[in-house]
Amino acid sequence: MTVPNSSDPTGWHRPSARLLRLRRLELLGVALPLLIVAVAVPLAVGAQTVATALGLAVLAGSVVTERVLHRRFLAWGYAEREDDLLVHRGVLIQRLSVVPYGRMQFVDVVAGPFERAADLATVHLHTAAAASDARIPGLPTGEAARLRDQLAARGEATAAGL
Amino acid sequence: MRDEQTPAASGASALPSAPPLPVEPGWHRLHPLSPMVRAGRGLVVLVVALLFASVRRGHPDYGELIGDGVVVVVLLAVGVVSWLVTRWQVVDGVLRVETGLLRRSSQRYPLSQVQAIDIVATGIARSLGLAELRLRMAGSATRGGGRLQCVRAADAEGLRASLLAAGRATAATPSVTADHAAAPKPPLYRLHSVRLLVSVLLSRLGLVTVAAGCAVVLTVVLGPPAAAGAVGGSSALALGVLTNLYRRLNGEYGMAVTVTPDGLQLRSGLVELSTETIPVSRIQAVRMVEPPLWRPFGWCRVEVEVAGKKVREENAGTGRERRALLPVGSRELARRLVAEVIDDLPAPERPAPRRARWKAPLSYRWLAVGDNDRYVVTTNGRLARVHHWVPLEKVQSIRQVQGPVQRALGLGSIHLDTAGRSMHAVLKDRDWVQLQDELVRLAALCRAARRP
Numbered sequence: 001m002t003v004p005n006s007s008d009p010t011g012w013h014r015p016s017a018r019l020l021r022l023r024r025l026e027l028l029g030v031a032l033p034l035l036i037v038a039v040a041v042p043l044a045v046g047a048q049t050v051a052t053a054l055g056l057a058v059l060a061g062s063v064v065t066e067r068v069l070h071r072r073f074l075a076w077g078y079a080e081r082e083d084d085l086l087v088h089r090g091v092l093i094q095r096l097s098v099v100p101y102g103r104m105q106f107v108d109v110v111a112g113p114f115e116r117a118a119d120l121a122t123v124h125l126h127t128a129a130a131a132s133d134a135r136i137p138g139l140p141t142g143e144a145a146r147l148r149d150q151l152a153a154r155g156e157a158t159a160a161g162l
Numbered sequence: 163m164r165d166e167q168t169p170a171a172s173g174a175s176a177l178p179s180a181p182p183l184p185v186e187p188g189w190h191r192l193h194p195l196s197p198m199v200r201a202g203r204g205l206v207v208l209v210v211a212l213l214f215a216s217v218r219r220g221h222p223d224y225g226e227l228i229g230d231g232v233v234v235v236v237l238l239a240v241g242v243v244s245w246l247v248t249r250w251q252v253v254d255g256v257l258r259v260e261t262g263l264l265r266r267s268s269q270r271y272p273l274s275q276v277q278a279i280d281i282v283a284t285g286i287a288r289s290l291g292l293a294e295l296r297l298r299m300a301g302s303a304t305r306g307g308g309r310l311q312c313v314r315a316a317d318a319e320g321l322r323a324s325l326l327a328a329g330r331a332t333a334a335t336p337s338v339t340a341d342h343a344a345a346p347k348p349p350l351y352r353l354h355s356v357r358l359l360v361s362v363l364l365s366r367l368g369l370v371t372v373a374a375g376c377a378v379v380l381t382v383v384l385g386p387p388a389a390a391g392a393v394g395g396s397s398a399l400a401l402g403v404l405t406n407l408y409r410r411l412n413g414e415y416g417m418a419v420t421v422t423p424d425g426l427q428l429r430s431g432l433v434e435l436s437t438e439t440i441p442v443s444r445i446q447a448v449r450m451v452e453p454p455l456w457r458p459f460g461w462c463r464v465e466v467e468v469a470g471k472k473v474r475e476e477n478a479g480t481g482r483e484r485r486a487l488l489p490v491g492s493r494e495l496a497r498r499l500v501a502e503v504i505d506d507l508p509a510p511e512r513p514a515p516r517r518a519r520w521k522a523p524l525s526y527r528w529l530a531v532g533d534n535d536r537y538v539v540t541t542n543g544r545l546a547r548v549h550h551w552v553p554l555e556k557v558q559s560i561r562q563v564q565g566p567v568q569r570a571l572g573l574g575s576i577h578l579d580t581a582g583r584s585m586h587a588v589l590k591d592r593d594w595v596q597l598q599d600e601l602v603r604l605a606a607l608c609r610a611a612r613r614p
Contacts, residue, residue, distance in 0.1 A: 083609055098560040129558035
């Protein structure tokens, strides 16, 4: 058995594309008011060059952040294998977690207000180890529920004591 | 600082050789002095506070004294009542404890499920010749087992032996404990107190304490007026440091480790004596630390992480997840102790690639890993050299991580997470291409190790 790697599409699932849209909206929600303030305040005191510079800076920052968000979104991936769940994430620091089903203590499904509005949820896997950090964001609610039940069932079948 | 292998003859009474003390049928009471132990902590605090108050005023304030006296009496009365309504008995291999005046509660502890019985004697209990028995049950990690607080210290060992024997008699399967009757083995080592003191002074905690002490002395000498404020301001910090120091010294003083059929038996204590048994099967990870200041002496420290003791108990010494098996000792002794826990020791024989030097200049000289079918060993650490041994069977999850610097150098790390929060093994800065195969191999090894 080989570890499927992120460039190989077989077996790997991705979060819903709505997650990326949600992240972009969140960015817009922060960047737009910032842009307005950055331009309006200097304009009010009559400093036009400052207004232009600040406005451009905010715009450039937003574009860079958008690229980062995009790449971070693309980095997420998970694969259900026979005995364990693989989760891949991260751009700057790339992580691949392998969590055996038998080691899962409980599975959390969390959805914040924005996620709920987009009909998305985050599945969070907990093991007895504090350092385990496997979570999968941006799953459609139905898929999150299916994954949760699937993980619970497999965990029960292969549960092992400490 | 002679060797730690002091012959056991010097401490024959400390050996787990007490014959089982037969428990008569019917109800028993705890020791009549038990209320004193329970109320003891509060009493000591109260007495100290009273002393301080009267010393400051120059003469005792009788009104306040009477008020505090009433508090003491009430505390004691509550203790006595609770002692009066508490009783225990052993029937058919079950320990039953009944307690409570208004809300009666009756607890049943099937002795066949007892994993270990710890004996703890706090300072007050010791001065009264008492000790407390704590039952460690299988599978009830969070709720904690029962306790008998307190019985005569002289009987504690015998009682423990007979409770364990009763549990074995009713156990459905005759377990590995058949050789219980065999003569107890001598302890693997007995910690030398001078060595412990020196080693604590040379540890981070000791250095902080010494530095703080010097600072206080300097301020007092150089600027007496400023001293009062400075000392007062840092008193909370000082209290914390001193508490830690006391806990460490008390918890590790005179430590002796004995191999018993139930697991490793740890005895230690300066003021508060405790006997604790760690079942080997509950050990999640082992590590051996060699701090830089200990290196001239060739000393190191061995710690284990034990699962299922999340609840921090009131008394230090037990209830910690991380426990020192060897507070300080020679490398050779440490190896022997680790070998008691890990029967098939792999050697850290595969060093990291040379280019890892640029990523980890301080720890490069140590970075190495090794494994066999059942265990993985890793070596890392910047100033102190740290070996981690992790049983593959206990690995909770595996993480492969690559940071930007590692990517530039073609390196990566694999983390093997174990239960608990203080230890996990890291295969640090390995060759990235080989690491892919390593991940697959380790995942397969863990899977194989989990299946009996």
